[in-house]
Amino acid sequence: MPHSSVLRLDRFLRQSDSGDGVFGPGAMAALDREERFPAEACRALDDFGLAAHYVDARHGGLLHDHVELVQLLRTVARRDLTVAVAHGKTFLGTAPVQVAGSPAQAAGLAAEVRAGAVASWALTERDHGSDLLAGELTARRTEGGWRLDGEKWLINNATRSRFLCVLARTDERGGPRGFSLFLVDKDRLAPGSHRPLPKVRTHGIRGADISGIAFDGAVVPEEALVGAAGTGAETVLKTLQLTRTVCTALSLGALDHGLRIATEYALGRHLYGRRLSDLPRVRRILGEAGAGLIVAEAVTTVAARAIHTLTPEMSVIASVTKALVPTLAQDTLDQLSELLGVRSFLSDTYLDGAFAKLDRDHRIVAVFDGSTAVNRSLLIDHFPVLARSWHRGTADRDAVTATLPGSPPRPFDPGRLRLLSTRGCSLVQLLPEALDRLRAGVRQGQLPPEAARMADELTGLAEAVHTGMEHQERTVRDVPQSAFDLAAQYELCFAAAALVHLWLDSARTAYDGLWLQAGLTLVLNRLGIAVDETRATAFDRLADRLLATPDSAPLSLPAHHAQGGVQ
Known part of the structure; x- marks a missing residue:
């Protein structure tokens, strides 16, 4: 529920x-x-x-x-x-303090946030983008604490926020131990020691406060330091494992909205004397889009649960989730744009330009908290351990079981976060066994025979992906395109594992066979397996569901249908 x-x-x-x-x-x-x-x-x-x-x-x-x-x-x-x-x-602005701050610091910020204070996370700079270790904003020890000098730019809520969690260079030599995080309360800074940088005009999320802040001798107290001096980069990387996972909620919301618009359009539009929704091509587009939402939601749900249960593996899981979900969501929105035609580009005439706006707004999600390329690069760093773990079988079975919905999550322990997962990814390691159980479901009549063929294809593809990772050659300066291709394929193996594990847990979560078949059909298609007419019927049946209940259609998983629809 x-x-x-x-x-x-x-x-x-x-x-x-x-x-x-x-x-x-x-x-x-x-x-x-x-x-x-x-x-x-x-x-x-x-x-x-x-x-x-x-x-x-x-x-x-x-x-x-x-x-x-x-x-x-x-x-x-x-x-x-x-x-x-x-x-x-504000969640992003508070997350580093919840990961590495002192209990008093975290509790104090929590009280302010609950009272309405806005927090922001100030990482990037104008000349360095996502290269955080090139940052030039400095924090130097001074009487009474630390003196901040420099700028942070393209920061969401930099101007409107009261609190900023600022990454600053505390060692002139820089490097992984050359940066620290500071919780800055702008209300406590001396007048003239900071100033806002102007809002930057953007293609999407036009009304958001995307601006910056400049510090000129701004002194913060010693207790503003988050964690130990020199641990800023480590805390940022660990915190990103949370924020990258959570921000995929934006993609799910965009898909909900886009699917509702497209479904209602198909039901209300007539072409050549027939409803648009009666045309096979239109139904196929809607069904594929629904399957895209199913896959995105399965991955995000499992990843968000994994924060509590597979915490030491979040360096892999968060990178996979952040690379896959916004990419898949944008591809799906592009499909819906084809269905809507020119109405998907109108900014005033059709539904106040709602689809055009959500499409523009969503395109930035893939860039938030590390672009798709950045996240796939992090996954490539894990190739050796992922390949070894696949063959050795080091999966944490109990943690995977606890990851599936249906029971209260374990309390989140930030102390279990790791910069690299030494155990690989348990969920994917257990995919072969999960596929065996899926085949057993076919034999018991729970799924059609086609599901067994999909299981066979997934078994072979997952083995090929891990073999490719094992033999992938790369250097620090030369990461070939083939490595990024393998990373994208591994993301789809993770998606398949999430889908199958969730279906196997259906006794508690009520995820049905159509949901599984449509999702796996989409995953296999993105892995290069063509969708024949036998498999395409899953998309068509999913379209029937969407069209039958347009108000609640965007909520794909049965566990959420009880919410009573979407507006």
Whole structure:
């Protein structure tokens, strides 16, 4: 069953997401045209108490389960991505402190966030982009604490936030131990010691506060240091394992919204005397798009649970999730754009330009917290251990079992996060056994015979991917395209593992055979296996479901259908 908080948020937002409400399409479109911050919508989320879910329960917040957080942000994102980005940034701003801060520091920030304070994460600089170890903003010891000098740029909520978690160079030589994190309270800085940098105009999320901040002799107290001096880069990399996973909620929300628009359009549009939804090609597009959402949601759900259960493996899982889900979501939105035709590009005429806006807004998600290429590069670094673990069988079976939904998650322990997973990826290692159980389901009549053939193909493909990783040649300076191709294929092996494991756990989660078949058909197709008409029937049957219940169609997994639909 869905979390009660998600149900409450959905009901709360229904009061303001139509007509003249602050979340209404007209209001969102007007803010987008004017490139104006969605202040009223963010205040509504404050009134609901969403910010309390950004803070770990250990420090007085309501964050017990990262799946719940994903579904809450998804519920906002399916209304408007800009609002989700603007409000959800506070989770990113607090996460490093929850990972490495002192108990007093974390509890103090948690109390401020619950009271309405906005937090931001200041990592990047104008001349260095994602090369964080090239950062020039410095923090030098001085009387009373640390002196900050320099700029951070392209920071979400840099101007509107009160708190910033700032990565600063604390050793002139730089390097992995040359940077530290500081929790900066702008309200406590001396006048004139900092200034905002102007908002930058962007293609999507036009109303978000994408700006920067400059420090000129800003002195912060010793207790502003997050963790030990010199551990900033390590804390950032560990924290990204959380934020990369959670930010895929934006992609799920975008797909929810896009599918609803496309489904209602297909039902309401007539062509040559027939409803558009009656055309086989249209039904196929909708079915494939629904399968894209199924795969994206399965991967995100398992990854968010893994934060609690497979914590030492999150360096792999987060990279896979962040590379795969936004990419798959954008490909799916492109398919829906084909169905909508010119209406997908109209910024005013059709539904206040809702689809055009969500499409523009979503394109930035693949860049947040490390681009697709960055995440695949991190996965490539794991190739040797992934290949060894595949052959040696070092999977944590108990942790995989605990990862599947249906029981309360284990408390999150940030101390178990690792920069590299020495155990590989347990979920994928157990894929062959899971596929054997799937074949048994076919023999017992739970699935059609075609599922057994898909299991055979997945077994061979997964073995080939791991063999390729084992023999992949690369140097520090030369990572060939073949390595990135293998990384993309491994992501799909992870997706298949998530789908099969979730179906095997269907006694508790009610994930059905159609959901599994449609998802695996899409995964195999992206791995190079053509979709024949036998398999394509899964897409067509999925389209039937979408068209039969258009209000609730975007919620793909049965565990979430009880939410009562999407607006």
